[in-house]
Amino acid sequence: MDTKHPLLAVDCVVFDQAGRLLLIRRKNPPFQGRYALPGGFVEYGETTEQAAARELREETNVQAAGLSLVGVYSDPGRDPRGHVVSIAYLVAAGPCDARAGSDASEAAFIAGWRDEALAFDHNRIVADAVALMKQ
Amino acid sequence: MDTKHPLLAVDCVVFDQAGRLLLIRRKNPPFQGRYALPGGFVEYGETTEQAAARELREETNVQAAGLSLVGVYSDPGRDPRGHVVSIAYLVAAGPCDARAGSDASEAAFIAGWRDEALAFDHNRIVADAVALMKQ
Numbered sequence: 001m002d003t004k005h006p007l008l009a010v011d012c013v014v015f016d017q018a019g020r021l022l023l024i025r026r027k028n029p030p031f032q033g034r035y036a037l038p039g040g041f042v043e044y045g046e047t048t049e050q051a052a053a054r055e056l057r058e059e060t061n062v063q064a065a066g067l068s069l070v071g072v073y074s075d076p077g078r079d080p081r082g083h084v085v086s087i088a089y090l091v092a093a094g095p096c097d098a099r100a101g102s103d104a105s106e107a108a109f110i111a112g113w114r115d116e117a118l119a120f121d122h123n124r125i126v127a128d129a130v131a132l133m134k135q
Numbered sequence: 136m137d138t139k140h141p142l143l144a145v146d147c148v149v150f151d152q153a154g155r156l157l158l159i160r161r162k163n164p165p166f167q168g169r170y171a172l173p174g175g176f177v178e179y180g181e182t183t184e185q186a187a188a189r190e191l192r193e194e195t196n197v198q199a200a201g202l203s204l205v206g207v208y209s210d211p212g213r214d215p216r217g218h219v220v221s222i223a224y225l226v227a228a229g230p231c232d233a234r235a236g237s238d239a240s241e242a243a244f245i246a247g248w249r250d251e252a253l254a255f256d257h258n259r260i261v262a263d264a265v266a267l268m269k270q
Contacts, residue, residue: 004179008143044139044218048209072222074183083179087207
């Protein structure tokens with residue numbers, strides 16, 4: 001019996017109407033202090049879409065109005081804590097006022113997101129989401 | 136600390152040039168004796184694409200030549216054994232001779248796949264893969 005499995009997480013790509021990207025400032029390692037996409041681990045008994053909406057709400061106070069699958073990110077080296085597979089969604093959000101939740105020291109729509117070295121492989125996820133929006 | 140997490144699996148949708156679908160006959164519960172897509176659990180340290188190619192080879196002797204993401208299936212009730220999230224791929228296979236591996240009592244390209252009640256939510260996964268092929 002193998003007892004070690006990859007963990008499952010979700011990440012959310014949310015743009016506002018001005019083209020700014022919703023980012024959180026990471027409060028804890030890894031990538032402490034860096035910008036990252038809102039997201040987190042999927043809990044037992046919830047769908048990945050429910051997990052994405054929950055993490056988005058908990059971390060940024062933003063409500064998810066619609067989710068589109070961006071991709072599955074499963075490189076075992078993408079998270080220094082261990083093998084974490086992330087399901088990324090492009091999320092449509094209603095009018096909202098982003099504010100930081102418990103796992104973030106800051107949550108805001110950032111205009112200069114293209115110049116940021118995001119945590120994990122989040123730059124790649126954002127690029128894939130932007131490509132999806134252009135389809 | 137929560138210690139129970141959803142498990143991660145992969146499923147493969149493979150058609151041959153005649154439009155037949157590659158199916159295995161399940162040797163073990165759940166859905167024992169029913170047709171199912173080739174697939175299985177993702178191992179720690181492998182990508183989901185590697186897991187899909189490995190399971191396909193192990194269960195059917197078919198080599199994956201290319202993979203396209205179909206979707207993520209995460210309903211907690213989709214597997215009676217517990218919460219299993221499946222990543223489904225549409226797989227292009229080279230010329231091959233399907234034969235059953237250790238977890239299947241039969242592996243073959245099936246012409247009448249539209250009339251089969253497949254295991255788990257595999258009918259839905261196949262429908263989504265067919266829609267993807269038409270894009």
